[in-house]
Amino acid sequence: MSIALNMEGPSHSSSLSPLHSASLSTDSWLHFLMTENPEHDGTADQQTDIPRVPSEFREMKENTGCYEPKVVSIGPYHHGKKELEKMESLKTKMARQFVKDSSVAAEEMYTKVKDLVSDAREYYAEESTGQFNDEKFTLMIFLDGYFIHQFLTNKLQNQKLRNEDVASVRRDLFLLENQLPFRVLIPLMRFYGRKGDGIAGEDKSSPRRLSSESEDKNLMKIIEQFFNDILAIPPQRESCWEKISNSFSELPRKLKSITSKSPGSMSITDFDHLLDFFYWKFVYGEGERERGGRRYREITSWNRYYSVNELKNVGISFMPSNTRVFTDVMFKNTLLGGALLIPQLSIEEETKPLLLNLAAYETCAGLYSAKCTSYVCFMRSLIDKPEDVKELRSKGILRSTIGSDDQIAQIFREITTNLAPNPSAYNEVKSSVESHYRSTVKRWILQYKDPISTAVVKYSFIYGIALSAIQAYLAKTKEKPVAEPGGLETEHPIPPYEYFHN
Known part of the structure; x- marks a missing residue:
């Protein structure tokens, strides 16, 4: 028995699916389904460590500019744009000064970068690097690498840039399409750290092992300090009772994090680029990466979303938590109510692009946990009106320098358009909130609290x-x-x- 498929057009390559053939037997069709590798059937998407932002993220006009650099391009995706030419000349100036001050010969530095060109190309989408020959590609990543190094080590202030330009550079370094592989950046940074000692001692047998452990730690400190300065938030004043209460509530979590920390902590070579580093340090925050298969957790209950003022009316308060992992939201029970502990978040010009690019990174990397995406969607569920923003600001959870409460609420509405959170994210928090919201006794006490107290x-x-x-x-x-x-x-x-x- 055979199945005839009348199809017009020329015959197709054997690498295509048998369904494109003029005819096929049932046996061959079933054999194709059982044996062919979909990665080699010509339809699989190219997987890269520095991918393009997916098209669905660009569909919102309000968010389009959040994926494009304002002042500086890093890597091939936006290289050569006219509006970014000013910073290109500065890159050359800074690299010339760096080579002049270094005891390492410029030829040695350039040769090291050139040796990594073939590896660096693999980090980007193939069509974006084809326009560059090896010489031009090497020069591009050479200049980009030293520019990033100078910015991370706060040397850019010597160039007398405006504060607005410095803020724009910082914003651009967090864009998904504006990344430089650590495979290239780290060797360049070591030239500065070793002060002319070359690259002796490098383990040639392992392409991922680029330096000694001490060098890794020094480079980690440089990058972490850069991020700590960005995330710095003025401390909140606490009452004596709050200090005692928080110290007791945080102790079990601190002990748990210490005992659960794996002895082989991540080194600088375990990260792909700056955005990748930021994600695993300040978004995921557990020190372990999700590589390979994903585990899907069963959702045991359905919980509706409540705004800040709805929760406030049933006795749930809001408190800032002392953690730099800004997705770490918790619920704490109290005698008659409860409290949502939410990390502090500064809403600035670069906040929206940062959150959107982190969400795009999660999507491209296939991270089912989707911590950043789930976080912004959770915050959007709390923020329905400007009054909700006002309450979170009064508690020190949201800090803003860019606009009104209504504008901040609008930012969260725009960020979450077309985003799909992990359904299991914050399941314990949402279950606790739902349980409290449905508590008849607590709701009765809270409902009649004012009349009773008045009487x-x-x-x-x-x-x-x-x-x-x-x-x-x-x-x-x-x-x-x-x-x-x-x-x-x-x-x-x-x-x-x-x-x-x-």
Whole structure:
């Protein structure tokens, strides 16, 4: 038995699916389904460590500019754009000064980069690197690498750039399409760290092992310090009771993190680029990467979303938590209510592009946990109106320097358009909120809290007046003089039993 498929057009290559053939037997069709590798059927998407932003992220016009660099291009995707030419000349100037101040010959530095060209090309989408020959590609990543190094080590201030330009550079370094592989950046940074000692001692047997452990730690500190400066938030003043309460509540989590930390902590060579580094340090925050298969957790319950003011009306308060992993949201039970502990977040010009590029990174990397995407969607569920933003600002959770409460609410609405969070994200938090929201006893107490307290105050006031009147009457009666036999008055009356006895 055969299945005839009448198809027009020329015959197709054997690498295509048998369904494109003029005819095929049932046996060959089933054989294709069972044996062919979909990665080699010509339809699989190219997987890269520095991919293009998916088209669905660019569909929102309000978000389009969040994926494009403003002042500086890194890598091939945006190289050569006219609006970025000013910074290209600065890159050349900075690299020339660096080579001049270094004891390492410029030829040695350039040769090291040239040796990594073939590896570096594999990090990008293939069509983006075809326009560059090896010489031009080497020069591009050479200049980009030293530019990033100078910025990370705060050397850019010597170039007398405006504060606006520095902020724009910082923003551009967090774009998904504006990354340089650590496979190239780290060797360049070592030239500075080793002060002319070359690259001796490098382990040639392992392409991922680029330096000694001590060098890795030094480079990690440089990058972490750069991110810490960006995330720096003025500390909140706490009452004595809050300090004691927070210290006890944080102790079990600290002990757990210490005991669960793997002995082989991640080194600088385990990261692909700056955005990748930022993600695993400040978004995922558990020190372990999700490589390979993904685990899907079963969703045991459905929980609706409530805004900040809805939760506030049922006794749930909001508190800033002391953690730099800004996705680490928790729920804490109290006597009659509860509290949502949410890390502090500064809303600035670069916040929206950062969150969107982190979400795009999660999508491209296939991270089912989708921590950043789930976080912004969770925050969007809390922020329905400007009043919700106002409440979070009053608690020190949101800090903004760019606009009104309504504008901040609009930013979260725009960020979450077309985003799909992990359905299991914050499941425990949402379950605790739902349980509290549905608690009949707590809701009754909270509902009648104001009438009851008003009645208590009212009757306490009446009771206080009556009690004061009685006390005044008794005091006056006690002080009134009493007449003694013989017409004399005494200020202190003689008890009756003593009078008759005498």
